Amino acid sequence: MNTEKIIRLPPSEVLSNLIVRPITREERSRWDATMRQHHYLGFHSLVGESLRYVALWQDQWIALLGWAAAALKCQPRDQWIGWPPWLKWLRLPLIANNTRFLLLTPMGIPNLASRILALNLKRLSQDWQTAYHHPIWLVETFVDPRYFQGTCYRAAGWTLLGFTQGFGKHSQGYRPHEQPKMVFVRPLHPQAKEKLANPSLVQELPKVSAPKQLSKKQAADLLQRLRQIPDPRLPRGIRHRKLSILAISICALLCQARSFAAIAEWAQRCSQNMLKRLGCRFHQKSQKYIPPSEPTIRRFLQAVDAQAIDQALGGWLQSLGQTDAPICVDGKTLKGARQNDGRCVHLLSAFLQQHGIVLAQRQVQSQTNEIPTLQHLLDPLELKERVVTVDALHTQKETARYLVEDKQADYLFTVKENQKTLYQDIADLKLVDFPPSAPNDR
Numbered sequence: 001m002n003t004e005k006i007i008r009l010p011p012s013e014v015l016s017n018l019i020v021r022p023i024t025r026e027e028r029s030r031w032d033a034t035m036r037q038h039h040y041l042g043f044h045s046l047v048g049e050s051l052r053y054v055a056l057w058q059d060q061w062i063a064l065l066g067w068a069a070a071a072l073k074c075q076p077r078d079q080w081i082g083w084p085p086w087l088k089w090l091r092l093p094l095i096a097n098n099t100r101f102l103l104l105t106p107m108g109i110p111n112l113a114s115r116i117l118a119l120n121l122k123r124l125s126q127d128w129q130t131a132y133h134h135p136i137w138l139v140e141t142f143v144d145p146r147y148f149q150g151t152c153y154r155a156a157g158w159t160l161l162g163f164t165q166g167f168g169k170h171s172q173g174y175r176p177h178e179q180p181k182m183v184f185v186r187p188l189h190p191q192a193k194e195k196l197a198n199p200s201l202v203q204e205l206p207k208v209s210a211p212k213q214l215s216k217k218q219a220a221d222l223l224q225r226l227r228q229i230p231d232p233r234l235p236r237g238i239r240h241r242k243l244s245i246l247a248i249s250i251c252a253l254l255c256q257a258r259s260f261a262a263i264a265e266w267a268q269r270c271s272q273n274m275l276k277r278l279g280c281r282f283h284q285k286s287q288k289y290i291p292p293s294e295p296t297i298r299r300f301l302q303a304v305d306a307q308a309i310d311q312a313l314g315g316w317l318q319s320l321g322q323t324d325a326p327i328c329v330d331g332k333t334l335k336g337a338r339q340n341d342g343r344c345v346h347l348l349s350a351f352l353q354q355h356g357i358v359l360a361q362r363q364v365q366s367q368t369n370e371i372p373t374l375q376h377l378l379d380p381l382e383l384k385e386r387v388v389t390v391d392a393l394h395t396q397k398e399t400a401r402y403l404v405e406d407k408q409a410d411y412l413f414t415v416k417e418n419q420k421t422l423y424q425d426i427a428d429l430k431l432v433d434f435p436p437s438a439p440n441d442r
Helices: 004-008 011-016 025-038 075-081 085-094 112-132 151-155 192-197 216-227 242-254 260-268 272-277 294-303 306-320 370-378 397-406 420-428
Strands: 019-022 051-057 060-069 095-103 138-143 159-163 167-170 173-176 182-187 281-283 288-290 327-338 344-352 357-363 387-389 410-412
Touching: 019 112, 025 051, 025 060, 025 095, 051 112, 060 112, 075 159, 075 182, 075 192, 085 095, 085 192, 085 260, 095 112, 112 151, 138 192, 151 182, 216 242, 216 306, 242 260, 242 294, 260 294, 272 288, 306 357, 327 370, 344 370, 357 370, 370 397, 397 410
Parallel strands: 095 138, 327 387, 387 410
Antiparallel strands: 019 051, 051 060, 060 095, 138 182, 159 182, 167 173, 281 288, 327 344, 344 357
């Protein structure tokens, strides 16, 4: 890119004519390729809700910025805000992380980087509102002190909170890399810190649908399914029942708990009447119901058969939806999730699209693909006289036979031009001559 014009002009003229805007869809591949080629960390993807920006001067790209979801764990930030873990999981989407900042012009224009940051922050919250229907109250970034001192962030009004502990997120948890980063934050709302830490304030996130009211029969059915899940513990020394740990974990997850500690804290806040209803252990000496501790919850959930839980809950959720609602099957690769061999985690899911209910999901093993996984996914589900929709990958004779003969279901397949014979057969039918029937003709 030609930057000679920028260097020859007075810095004040360049800074006053900068434009920072989100990229267009057509610019996405160029943005990714440029970031991958020139940023010292390279580039793979942005995690969670994210926005990509470009800074321009006279239509020339002079800087790129990438914003993504906030870090799940950041001790200096969490201590500065002062929020408990359960509230952090609710408010974390209101924080954005500046994961990438790349200058494409030679250094020589004073205050260029801080000016670009300031222009970006002026519009970031509104752009986030447009894209994801909620604002951003606080921004954060991590700076490697081996290479940078965060000068542009300091000049743009960011505050240094401290250093990370030198751990990195991996698929199986956090691993030490012994390279602590500087943690900078900058509020985008005048009371950002107070609003994030105040549990009584209304959360400015997209509203979710009202919780479904369960009948006594539906609740009893759930408990019965949970009882069928095998207990991985040895009988000796068990203090807390399997059913109470599972019930507490499910309720806490529905209340936005996202860690073992958050589940345990949710249980500690329960009233005695609630702990009794959840089946907790009654302590004779204190005459109180005692919830399980964090180590107990963690050890149990790490040892329990995840597939058995998925089947139990999937079958129960299926009973809550309409018995004739179509079932959709789709596969997705999880961003940021890796297996032990470094491969991305790929899940195949069956769900009720209109209700937003996932009935079952299975991980697609790295040595295979979605096609043989489909039958294992659908085996536990009741599909009689229901329609199953899948994408073109599963337009296979064996899949059709399985759905019709084994599951007594109907199917809706997508056919693409790579299946030339079938595609031509459908074209020869001239389906335009058979328009959908009018309601009165059914």
